[in-house]
Amino acid sequence: MAIRNHNFFLPLLGIALFLVTIVKGQENGSRTPLIDFIQELEHNFDVKFSYADNDLKNIWISVPKASTLDATLNDIEYQTQLQIQKLNDRYYAVTKTKTVNICAQVLDNFEQNTVSGATVEILGTAKATVTDENGNFYLTNVPRDAYVQIKFMGFKTLFVAVEALISRDSCATLLLAQFYQQLEEVVVYEFLTKGLIQQTDGSLQMNSEKFGILPGLIEPDVLQTVQALPGIKSVDETVSDINIRGGTNDQNLILWDGIKMYQSGHFFGLISAFNPYLTDQVTLIKNGTSAQYGGGVSGIIDMRTQDKIAEKYFGGAGLNLIGGDAYAQVPLNDKLAIQFSARRSLTDLIATPTYDRFFKRVFENSDVTQENNFYFYDFTGKLLYDFNEKHKLRFSFININNLLDFTERHMEDNRVTQSALDQTNLSFGGSLRSHWNEKLSTFLNAYYTQYNLDARNISSNSRQILFQNNQVQETALQLNTNYIINDQLQWLNGYAFSETGITNKTDVTQPPYQSNERDVIQKNALFSEMSYRSDTQKWFARGGLRCTLLENPNAFQKFLVEPRLSLSYSITRALKLQLLGEFKSQAINQVIDLEQDFLGIEKRRWLVSDEDVLPVTQSKHGSLGIHFDEENFYVGLEGFYKDVEGISTVTQGFQNQNQFNGEIGKYTVKGFEFLINAKTSSYSIWASYTYNNNDYSFPDIVPPNFPNNLDIRHTATLAGTYTLERFKFGIGLNYRSGKPYTEPDWTDPIDTTFYPYRINYKEPNSNRLPEYLRADASAVYQFELGRRMKASFGVSVLNLASRSNILDTFYQLDENDEIEKIENVSLGLTPNASLRLRF
Structure with missing residues (x-):
């Protein structure tokens, strides 16, 4: 309970x-x-x-x-x-003194985004370095009377006197002005909305602090925002089931401050579990992954909270029709700061229109009613300590909770039964970043995370009590070393270790049954990667190799070699070709417990690979793209191919004849993504289209080849945002073709040779749902309440036309052994409003 x-x-x-x-x-x-x-x-x-x-x-x-x-x-x-x-x-x-130590952070002067990889030289000397991923650099023993030269593609060269960079309080902030005349240079393009940037290596970065507005969103929800990008969607409208290029959600690696997260959503996936207002930087990788990342055969979402000690405190608070939150960073001195965030839903205290729509969406086919108790909360904390400008220590923790109490009163005898479904995630992590000299830097990261799912269900006749528990405990350590060979070459090396233990318990009172299984997987990995950027900035190349030893003490030992590649060539300043490729693997997957298993609510349980029932999942992924970005106009086209082996039917969410057998197979995705975007300082208009051909191959199923459960062939978006002084508006239209499903064989629908009876189905995924169409809108007004206090008020509407989109269809036998059709329907017209303060 x-x-x-x-x-x-x-x-x-x-x-x-x-x-x-x-x-x-x-x-x-x-x-x-x-x-x-x-x-x-x-x-x-x-x-x-x-x-x-x-x-x-x-x-x-x-x-x-x-x-x-x-x-x-x-x-x-x-x-x-x-x-x-x-x-x-x-x-x-x-x-x-004749020499001094200097440091600075390099930003662009347009949106003040960090500029990583910029070349920093001390004129008249041999001293040089490049800015790190946060735009920072640090140099020692620099001549006091010298000048610093900073160069980066697409920006004017900046010259600064060394004397101007001497400071104890904080590193200086340097702004690079954009430069548009040199055709051989390429500007990293910011598209769709402010704070969303495409990087040279093919990854995408989002900065929550600078984030603009997207249709249907009034707050910068990280896991909702990534779904605005081509190739990324959620077939069930949740943030806990994000599908990247046809993959399932458990095939995504989600990191928060370097900690792997096994729970990502609230309200059974409708709301992200991560506070966006302390999330400083989000990196999204669909392909061409760096060798430092292990796991996540479909994609990576890497979230990092604020990592710099601010000179003054800052924070904020907000309230919307689902819950309230607050966050702050408090510098205790120039070396030490603390930051925190907390959020709690109002769902068990007050019923709002937004809550009504969310509740109906989640529990539409369940026994749960709104008279029952449901709420969620999360809180985070972070300690930031700078020994000096060269050595910085960070400690983070996060706690996520979803709690549901379900009470049922039986009319015939007035009995009351009570069930519960609780999800919790508690994680701790620490890191030490060190710059030993102008050439060598290291990053040490360690964490412990624990995920727990408890489900207790009492049958309507009170004769059977079902208890299920899924617990994940993971400890991990990783060391990265980065060595700057020269202005063009950087060399990354590292070692990673993790041990993951997963427990699954089941206890049934009638008929009596107990199961308690625990499996452990250990991973030891060595990786090495070289990055090259030419003097003319036309070429960027990054190639790496990750070697991993997987060991399940009770089952197997496996050695994997995984190459990674990211290559880009700028034909002109505006036109760029990009080639990406990777081999990846993962040894932990989610088994999907379907709606009929618990109160009509879908549950997911994590399992360790054993190379028998559940093999290690391995992927091969390649893509080739061409991108044109000229000032305020962007066009991108990227074709891709992905092959994922070692999947099981129990991890794919089958709801037909294949849902219980556990056959082993693979899926192959071929497709392309297209995006066109025109934007100015006041408006942004874009259209995107994705084509996917996603097919399963299961040798033990007849027929062996058929459409993937996530085979959404066509996905398109048309959207725009407009800013008028303090007002921001956004409106968008989302379309996708129907999801595959399997109908019963109506000529012989029920197999009575088994007990209990079974449904006879047609060929798997031989039918398709109707097309999905949804229009969303949002508006935000910003104003000031004082010199340091800023505020905003926002409203949004999801599904403006209140269209009933069918997300899934499946069939089951009722108590009379008659076939019952179950449909999961999308959110109806869903309004929301928020009031936020920032100081």
């Missing part, structure tokens, strides 16, 4: 706002000219300083908090990298 805790998050917003307010006084102290402060020291401590006015006149410092003269002078030396020499008890000499 779910633990009741209705009031746990009720004061959430008020407490969060209060916590942020009381730390306002901890903002960085005031800054003052160094010469003025030295004159104060001379007066307060009766000392004299000797210095050259020209050396100190443009230097400002944060006022030291030290109470003694020695500690104050040490603080000044640390801030300014000046040398202060004590001549005697009264006289001091202040001189400039």
Whole structure:
């Protein structure tokens, strides 16, 4: 039974706002000219300083908090990298050091997106480096009177005096201006909406802080946003069942701060479980994966929370028709900060129109009614500690909970039975990022995650009690080393270890049955990868190899070699060819318990591969694309081929004659994706189309080849957004062809030779559902409540036309052994509204 805790998050917003307010006084102290402060020291401590006015006149410092003269002078030396020499008890000499340490973050001056891979050179010396994935660089022993040159394709070269980059409080921020004249350079294109960027290596990055608006969304839900991209969809309208190029959701690797997540949704998948307002960067990879990633044969969604200690606190809070949330980062000093987020649904307290639509969608074919108790919550925390600019420690945790209590009263004897379905995920992780010198950096990451699913169902006659438990426990460690050979070459190497234990328990009272199974899979992997970028910026190449030893102590040992490739060539500044390829594998999959197994609600259980009933899944994926991006216009066309072997019918969600037998086979996807987008600073209009030909091959099924359960041949989107001063609008139309399903053989529908009776079906997936069509709209108004307080109010409507789209159809025998047709219908017209504060 779910633990009741209705009031746990009720004061959430008020407490969060209060916590942020009381730390306002901890903002960085005031800054003052160094010469003025030295004159104060001379007066307060009766000392004299000797210095050259020209050396100190443009230097400002944060006022030291030290109470003694020695500690104050040490603080000044640390801030300014000046040398202060004590001549005697009264006289001091202040001189400039010949060399200093510098750091900065490089951004573009248009949307201030991070610029990774930019070349940084100290003119007149041999010192050079490139910016990391966050746009940062750090150099030591740099001549104080030198200049820094920063170059990156598509941007004007920037020259900065070394003296301007000396700071203790934080690294400087440098803005690169876009440069459009040199045809041999290529600009990374930002498309569809602000904060959504295509990278040189073929991946896509989303920045939640800069995110614009998409039709139907009033908040930057990460797992909803990725579905706006070609080749990515959810056949059942959820975020917990995202299908990337025809793959099932368990074939996606979802990471949060480097931690593998086994639960990704609330409200049985209709809402993302990750707070978007502390999610700083999301990387989506469909193909051409870096060798540092293991698992996820279909795609990768890598989410990273805010990783930089802010100079001032920031945060926000919001309320919509499903729940409320709050988040904040609080810098305790210039080296230490904490950040948190929390969210709780209002579903067990108040019924809103949005909740009504969501509830109907999830429980439409179940025994659950709205008189029963259901709610969810999540909270996260992160500790950020900078030893210095070269070594940074991070510690993160996340807790996700979905809780359902189902009470049923029986009219004939007024008996009450109670069932429960609880989903929880608790994860902890830590990382240490180190820059040892201009050439070598390392990243150490470790985590522990635990996922738990508890289901308890009491039959209507109270004679049978069914208890099911699925628990995943995973411990992992990974070390990456990155070595910059020269301006063109980088070399990534690393080692990864993980151990995953999965327990499945079943306990039935009548007839008596108990099962308690636990399996463990261990993975040891070595990987190496070389990246090359030509001087002209025309060529980018990344090739790598990942070698993995899989071991299930009770079943098998397997060694896999997985090559990875990302190659792009810029024909002109605007026109680029891209070739991507990868071999990948995974040894953990989800078995789908169908709707008829528990209260009419679909459940999914994780299982470890044993190379017998459930083999290791392996994929081969290749794609070739051509992309044209010229200022505010983008056209992209990409063809792909994917072959995935080692799948089982129990992981694919069959609801016909193949759903229980566990046959082993594969699927093959061939198709292409097309996207055209025109945008300016005020509007963005786009159209996309995806063609998939997705077929199963199961040698033990007749016929052996037939359409995949996710074979959606045609998918198209037409959408646009418009910004008018403080208003943002979005409207879009989504279309896709029907999903395959299997009908009974109506000439001989029931097989009475078995007990209980069975349905005789036609050939698998020989029928198709009607086409899917949905129109969505959203609008957001932004305004200010003060100097630091900003607010927004948004409204959205999903399925404007209230069209009843059939998402799935299956058949079952009722208590009279008659065939019953079950249809899962999409969300109807679903409104939502939100009010958010940001400070």
